[in-house]
Amino acid sequence: MTTATKQLDELISREYQHGFYTQLETDTIPRGLSEDTVRLISTKKNEPEFMLEWRLKAYWHWLTMTEPKWANVHYPPIDYQNTFYYSAPKSEKEGPRSLSEIDPELLRTYEKLGIPLKEQQKLAGVAVDAVFDSVSVATTFKTKLAELGIIFCPFSEAVQKHPDLVQQYLGTVVPYTDNFFASLNSAVFSDGSFCYIPPSVRCPMELSTYFRINAKNTGQFERTLIIADENAYVSYLEGCTAPMRDENQLHAAVVELIALKGARIKYATVQNWYPGDKNGKGGIYNFVTKRGECRGDNSHISWTQVETGSAITWKYPSVILRGDNSVGEFYSVALTNHYQQADTGTKMIHIGRNTKSTVLSKGISAGHGQNSYRGLIKVLPSAENARNYTQCDSLLLGDQCGAHTFPYIEVKNHSAKVEHEASTSRIGEDQLFYCTQRGIAPEDAVSMIVNGFCKAVFQELPMEFAVEAQKLLGVSLEGSTG
């Protein structure tokens, strides 16, 4: 092994920094999944009838489905009867209240994570909804947003206070029949975030949700629903962490975005779930369905994701381009180190005329990491003049990792233009030596080169988060040069 390789190795093998566990009294329902579980969750949340019905339909449908096997990821079978489907910190039983009433232990947890919940400590201009295990514990800045008619609250609260909106939009982008994990989520989801921006309102701050899995053997099934009404604008951020555990934990979330005429939604994720240790033990299974629909003309949805965590990532944030002239974008950085596996990409479904989509995917593999890009560009007969540009770049660090690209293109309209470019490169000894010869330490050099590789995606993130993402990448790479 060359010294550069050794340094890269040390860099890659740095430890996960959010791996602590918070001791809290919890209200947990027994392991396993049955119709009773679904009913119990719905009762605990005091849900209206339509929600319970929807959950049950999802559950019955789920029973008819089998787990998908087509992704380029490998893991032992998941025992769905050995998982807890609901766990809530006990002190939060009555649902979220004002910050002063929140268990100080919880607040400390979020402080440790660097997520400020106390209004005075918050990043200027970011409203945070924090989801701890299954329940949403705090939504900050609520009043300020309410003045503009913006609704930003835990999903369970939206079900109580805005049932019409929930009923009107829930499942209209990701139906409960969509796929195995989405159906499971629809049956048992416990909380998440809900957001509605009224017509012509530009949301004045970044909205943010922070997810954390704390309890052992708990699946986290959160559900996010964002609606931007006509000509509205919202930028939304999602961050995730989990404690270090030897067992794998399941995270099967669903995110639905709806952009009406002229609306714009920017959705950014920084996903740093526990990736497992350096021998591939433990870690989160992140099986997530994220989809947006540009429902109205001239609407615009962009997904930006920085995926550095999880043992296995399976997610394809997609856009249905239904409105004429609508625009869909997907910007992704996915990093796999040690034994992490990622199968991620996007689907762009062109239905409306003059619809445009851009896909920019940057995959980084280190250690034994396996990184697959899987993307579908579908142009339906109605999509006159559709345009897509896809660029997929892979960067390999070391020689035991892998990068794979699976592009699928289906074009049913002759006026469409679809372009795909792909590249794979290795961090060269050349580049590394060029940096070290200029006095830059190898780990700084690797981090600089990798950040350069991801620059086009980071530019899509809000400023503070771009800085966070860069740091995260540095940390996730610790132990990796070749």
Added chain:
Amino acid sequence: MLTIKNLHVSIDDNGNGKEILRGINLNVKAGEVHAIMGPNASGKSTLAQVLAGREGYQVTAGSVRYLGQDLLAMTPEQRACEGIFLAFQYPVEIPGVSNALFLKTALNAMRKQHGLPELDAMDFLSLVRERMKRVGMDEALLSRAVNEGFSGGEKKRNEILQLTVLEPRLAILDETDSGLDIDALKLVADGVNDMRSPERSIVLVTHYQRLLDYIVPDVVHVLSQGCIVKSGDANLARELERHGYSRVETENTAKQVA
């Protein structure tokens, strides 16, 4: 400043050791400018890279002392921080990393090593702008990615810019003159001449007398097949320009046989 004794270097060529440097002896004193000339594939770049600490070469015999230290025991970044600078024959592209960020990171890494405060963005910019003017480089190249899409000449100038910003003790320039137009050659030569000082040594690897018209060396060496076969003053370069390497090489073989 730099003393190379009987340096033998091999590379692993598909499992077979291939000897590229075969007993180099070289002594560069502070303030001197040495030129190394020699036919293609004679080992000039190899020597330069080994001095800068590139991996993949095996030093099978010999020693290198630099400012009283065992140079071969140091990592590339230590050597850089101790003042060794290599202007690459083929500068590398680093996509997405701005030229300014790269150079600032390098400069501050070295300043930190020497216990100096890091330069902030403003101070750095005023320094680098002044140096860019000196080497006749377009400021637009600062915000572009390191060497990405640079023309051949722009890449070479970028190396000289780094040289003038980092102000090393020992600068090794590997064919920095190749691919430069006449005006650029003059600017680069001026840049290097400005850097000449009693505390600084310069090793120029070049194929052309023309550069040595501008930067007059104290010593000229001819490297052939991994050995320095002849050393002399600036006149040696002119002689080479007239007769080519073959005469020096035959002289040397004759000497070895005798």
